[in-house]
Amino acid sequence: MKKEPQQNLHLIFNPKTVAVIGASENPAKLGSHVMKSLLQDDGFRGRIVPVNPNGGEIMGISSVSSVTEIKGSVDLAIVVVPAGAVPGVFQECGKKGVGGIVLITAGFKEIDDPAGAELQSRLAEIAMAEGMPVIGPNTFGIVNRTIDLNASFTPEFSHVERGGVSIVSQSGGISHLLAFMAMKEHVGISKIIGLGNRLNIDFAEILPYLVEDPDTQVIILYLEGLDDPRKLMDAARNTGGKKPILAMKAGSAESGNRASLSHTGSVAGRQEVYKAAMIQSGILPMESTEALMDIARALSLCPLPGGPRMAVLTGQAGPGMVACDTCERYGLQIASFQESTQAAINNLLPPLAIRTNPVDMGPAWYDSAAIKGIMRAAAEDENTDGILLLMMFASANRGAVSYLSDFLLDWRQKKPVVTCLVSPAGIWDDEVLRLERAGALVNLPTPERAAKVMASLWQYKHKTWR
Amino acid sequence: MKKEPQQNLHLIFNPKTVAVIGASENPAKLGSHVMKSLLQDDGFRGRIVPVNPNGGEIMGISSVSSVTEIKGSVDLAIVVVPAGAVPGVFQECGKKGVGGIVLITAGFKEIDDPAGAELQSRLAEIAMAEGMPVIGPNTFGIVNRTIDLNASFTPEFSHVERGGVSIVSQSGGISHLLAFMAMKEHVGISKIIGLGNRLNIDFAEILPYLVEDPDTQVIILYLEGLDDPRKLMDAARNTGGKKPILAMKAGSAESGNRASLSHTGSVAGRQEVYKAAMIQSGILPMESTEALMDIARALSLCPLPGGPRMAVLTGQAGPGMVACDTCERYGLQIASFQESTQAAINNLLPPLAIRTNPVDMGPAWYDSAAIKGIMRAAAEDENTDGILLLMMFASANRGAVSYLSDFLLDWRQKKPVVTCLVSPAGIWDDEVLRLERAGALVNLPTPERAAKVMASLWQYKHKTWR
Numbered sequence: 001m002k003k004e005p006q007q008n009l010h011l012i013f014n015p016k017t018v019a020v021i022g023a024s025e026n027p028a029k030l031g032s033h034v035m036k037s038l039l040q041d042d043g044f045r046g047r048i049v050p051v052n053p054n055g056g057e058i059m060g061i062s063s064v065s066s067v068t069e070i071k072g073s074v075d076l077a078i079v080v081v082p083a084g085a086v087p088g089v090f091q092e093c094g095k096k097g098v099g100g101i102v103l104i105t106a107g108f109k110e111i112d113d114p115a116g117a118e119l120q121s122r123l124a125e126i127a128m129a130e131g132m133p134v135i136g137p138n139t140f141g142i143v144n145r146t147i148d149l150n151a152s153f154t155p156e157f158s159h160v161e162r163g164g165v166s167i168v169s170q171s172g173g174i175s176h177l178l179a180f181m182a183m184k185e186h187v188g189i190s191k192i193i194g195l196g197n198r199l200n201i202d203f204a205e206i207l208p209y210l211v212e213d214p215d216t217q218v219i220i221l222y223l224e225g226l227d228d229p230r231k232l233m234d235a236a237r238n239t240g241g242k243k244p245i246l247a248m249k250a251g252s253a254e255s256g257n258r259a260s261l262s263h264t265g266s267v268a269g270r271q272e273v274y275k276a277a278m279i280q281s282g283i284l285p286m287e288s289t290e291a292l293m294d295i296a297r298a299l300s301l302c303p304l305p306g307g308p309r310m311a312v313l314t315g316q317a318g319p320g321m322v323a324c325d326t327c328e329r330y331g332l333q334i335a336s337f338q339e340s341t342q343a344a345i346n347n348l349l350p351p352l353a354i355r356t357n358p359v360d361m362g363p364a365w366y367d368s369a370a371i372k373g374i375m376r377a378a379a380e381d382e383n384t385d386g387i388l389l390l391m392m393f394a395s396a397n398r399g400a401v402s403y404l405s406d407f408l409l410d411w412r413q414k415k416p417v418v419t420c421l422v423s424p425a426g427i428w429d430d431e432v433l434r435l436e437r438a439g440a441l442v443n444l445p446t447p448e449r450a451a452k453v454m455a456s457l458w459q460y461k462h463k464t465w466r
Numbered sequence: 467m468k469k470e471p472q473q474n475l476h477l478i479f480n481p482k483t484v485a486v487i488g489a490s491e492n493p494a495k496l497g498s499h500v501m502k503s504l505l506q507d508d509g510f511r512g513r514i515v516p517v518n519p520n521g522g523e524i525m526g527i528s529s530v531s532s533v534t535e536i537k538g539s540v541d542l543a544i545v546v547v548p549a550g551a552v553p554g555v556f557q558e559c560g561k562k563g564v565g566g567i568v569l570i571t572a573g574f575k576e577i578d579d580p581a582g583a584e585l586q587s588r589l590a591e592i593a594m595a596e597g598m599p600v601i602g603p604n605t606f607g608i609v610n611r612t613i614d615l616n617a618s619f620t621p622e623f624s625h626v627e628r629g630g631v632s633i634v635s636q637s638g639g640i641s642h643l644l645a646f647m648a649m650k651e652h653v654g655i656s657k658i659i660g661l662g663n664r665l666n667i668d669f670a671e672i673l674p675y676l677v678e679d680p681d682t683q684v685i686i687l688y689l690e691g692l693d694d695p696r697k698l699m700d701a702a703r704n705t706g707g708k709k710p711i712l713a714m715k716a717g718s719a720e721s722g723n724r725a726s727l728s729h730t731g732s733v734a735g736r737q738e739v740y741k742a743a744m745i746q747s748g749i750l751p752m753e754s755t756e757a758l759m760d761i762a763r764a765l766s767l768c769p770l771p772g773g774p775r776m777a778v779l780t781g782q783a784g785p786g787m788v789a790c791d792t793c794e795r796y797g798l799q800i801a802s803f804q805e806s807t808q809a810a811i812n813n814l815l816p817p818l819a820i821r822t823n824p825v826d827m828g829p830a831w832y833d834s835a836a837i838k839g840i841m842r843a844a845a846e847d848e849n850t851d852g853i854l855l856l857m858m859f860a861s862a863n864r865g866a867v868s869y870l871s872d873f874l875l876d877w878r879q880k881k882p883v884v885t886c887l888v889s890p891a892g893i894w895d896d897e898v899l900r901l902e903r904a905g906a907l908v909n910l911p912t913p914e915r916a917a918k919v920m921a922s923l924w925q926y927k928h929k930t931w932r
Contacts, residue, residue: 112817250788
């Protein structure tokens with residue numbers, strides 16, 4: 001008896017041999033972009049076999065005319081031939097016993113013509129009979145940054161940084177958006193998965209795989225509409241909260257609903273019902289792509305706060321005030337320091353400064369020992385569960401980030417440190433990024449986004465997601 | 467009889483001669499940063515005179531020992547001497563008849579010691595007797611990018627791009643944050659003004675000046691607390707809606723406000739009262755620093771939509787759906803195209819594509835004439851009031867932005883075009899920035915922020931701010 005398709009998922013994300021069926025050197029064909037992606041930079045370290053009936057070399061690699069001619073096993077076949085040719089290719093893949101398929105070709109269930117849906121059903125039968133998992137059709141592909149596998153038509157995905165966030169999306173456009181946001185904001189990614197029309201691998205099948213995947217720490221889902229939402233909710237509940245699962249559901253608008261129907265063949269359901277069901281199943285509903293990336297990054301880098309009591313340390317009063325506003329709006333508290341902490345801070349700041357929480361460290365800008373001392377006192381205080389650190393660059397505080405870096409590195413992973421350290425390009429960026437990569441902090445571009453991220457860490461920990 | 471201080475504001479923002487009282491070469495003194503700011507890059511094109519009792523050259527410029535020794539008139543004196551020495555300096559400035567003062571020195575009304583407030587009152591008397599406007603004390607200074615005047619302690623402000631947005635802030639930290647955001651997001655700035663303790667120039671005085679300032683198109687206010695909010699509201703109302711005024715009010719949180727925890731209700735209430743008063747006075751209340759910059763940029767670059775009916779043109783369905791969700795959440799409508807428009811689009815896209823609004827232009831990626839034709843048909847449609855254009859880069863649509871640029875340049879300023887064109891760094895950025903600088907579009911980093919900006923343009927036009 002054949003295996004369930006999802007049992008082979010590990011194989012297609014970690015293949016030794018990849019066949020590209022429909023490989024091409026013609027830049028107007030997706031088959032050329034897929035080859036480029038596999039070869040991008042140092043490229044995929046396994047074996048790549050282009051399959052094209054015309055034979056010859058493709059991008060310097062000898063091709064074969066059919067997948068059945070490949071010697072040894074094929075773990076992943078990427079299929080980019082025209083829709084009509086796909087059933088034949090699937091049968092050959094079955095005969096060869098390939099581990100699984102990424103079907104990039106479009107023109108199936110998502111088109112208005114019922115012939116598209118019929119063709120997709122036929123493919124599903126072949127794939128199920130052979131126990132082959134199929135990502136797609138109508139997808140850009142999959143990426144596993146952990147092993148440098150870029151099985152997509154977008155070579156630039158190979159430039160996304162490696163890390164613990166995995167993205168699963170029903171929309172190729174949103175996957176591209178999130179991946180490019182990750183590049184810009186240095187979010188480390190493990191997998192990018194375009195589910196497309198979900199022939200036999202849907203959210204409910206991919207989720208358990210990612211929850212067990214040791215390279216994935218945080219899972220992002222982008223949903224439009226599901227045929228069977230309960231299946232996803234059950235799958236999420238069954239993971240037992242082992243990893244954070246963040247989801248954004250589009251399609252609240254009437255017009256968007258029309259688009260969804262024709263986009264990936266499903267109707268987007270009622271937004272509020274989805275939201276409630278997600279929360280009950282342990283999925284964190286997110287309201288924007290920006291929040292999705294901010295919070296996923298923080299969850300992949302930060303320890304969780306043990307409580308809602310924050311120390312707010314600022315280089316200037318204004319950003320501290322804005323952060324406090326946001327903290328209280330999202331259910332965090334501004335900690336009351338222990339007496340010993342307050343005494344230590346009072347020793348380090350002049351009497352006329354704002355020394356209670358939020359602490360204005362401005363007067364200590366020139367004094368590395370004072371800045372470090374304030375930070376240490378606030379961090380070690382038993383009444384604080386996390387630290388929000390906000391500093392805008394000015395000539396007088398140019399050294400402030402480096403003054404703090406030893407302490408931040410020592411302190412890392414003890415309590416969350418979420419920062420808003422902002423300077424013109426080229427001043428603090430590299431140092432802040434180094435600290436973030438070392439797990440010493442998570443930096444956001446505005447005080448509001450920093451405070452909101454901290455609130456989300458607490459809501460996740462406390463299971464009080466709203 | 468002396469003039470009202472605010473009558474001299476034009477002079478201090480457009481001085482011919484600037485005196486720096488407390489100029490220094492010692493990098494530990496703010497007086498050195500101020501000199502650096504004035505000399506940064508090509509520097510201020512007027513005359514700079516350092517004033518320092520020790521005499522000699524400061525950064526290559528001969529100094530004088532007192533402002534009274536300067537030959538010819540002095541339009542602006544930047545004062546960075548210790549607090550105790552400021553009254554004497556003010557008297558000399560009065561004697562010299564300087565146009566106005568930027569008082570960077572801190573240690574006045576903002577400190578706990580009542581002596582600070584007393585000293586400030588003394589300064590106010592001298593300044594009022596002489597009719598001298600004073601920006602500060604306790605400020606980073608002022609910047610007028612239009613004439614390359616950087617009268618602040620932050621030389622990096624000279625790298626902010628020139629444009630029509632002016633920022634007035636009660637917090638130096640927030641001014642720095644907004645200026646650095648502007649640098650990153652290429653928002654063109656005219657003036658950055660730190661009001662500090664507002665000796666005799668408060669929001670109510672600066673607002674009428676900026677409304678009449680031909681270099682300012684959009685005004686940003688960042689407020690914490692006002693002694694007399696009605697004065698600002700009256701000043702705003704008196705401008706008659708001549709220019710957009712955006713305001714963010716911080717201090718809703720107890721802690722941020724330093725108010726006692728038992729006063730929750732009244733403080734939260736105050737925030738609502740501020741918001742209502744702002745709307746009544748024609749000030750647009752903003753909920754975050756991010757929204758503040760996004761919407762100010764759009765208002766400085768874009769024509770306003772004549773109505774709420776949007777054409778949503780997307781390169782991929784997902785981002786279009788997210789944009790439609792956001793449009794409808796904020797009161798925009800997805801336009802129904804005229805028959806002729808729909809017919810034109812149907813001619814340009816294959817039958818199985820999503821051709822009604824939102825239009826998925828994906829199938830036309832390779833076809834510059836089709837992309838341009840769809841854009842033109844949607845833009846010229848009498849049923850559309852604005853265009854949201856969303857495209858995520860992929861190998862197949864690399865040329866899409868350049869296909870559209872001629873049309874976008876021709877079309878500029880006819881109806882607003884707000885875009886979310888996202889690619890890895892170095893692909894579309896320069897082209898998009900060129901189009902934005904030419905006034906052909908405003909580009910935002912996510913579909914939600916693009917749609918929200920469009921909704922804000924409509925709310926401003928329609929006076930339905932919420």
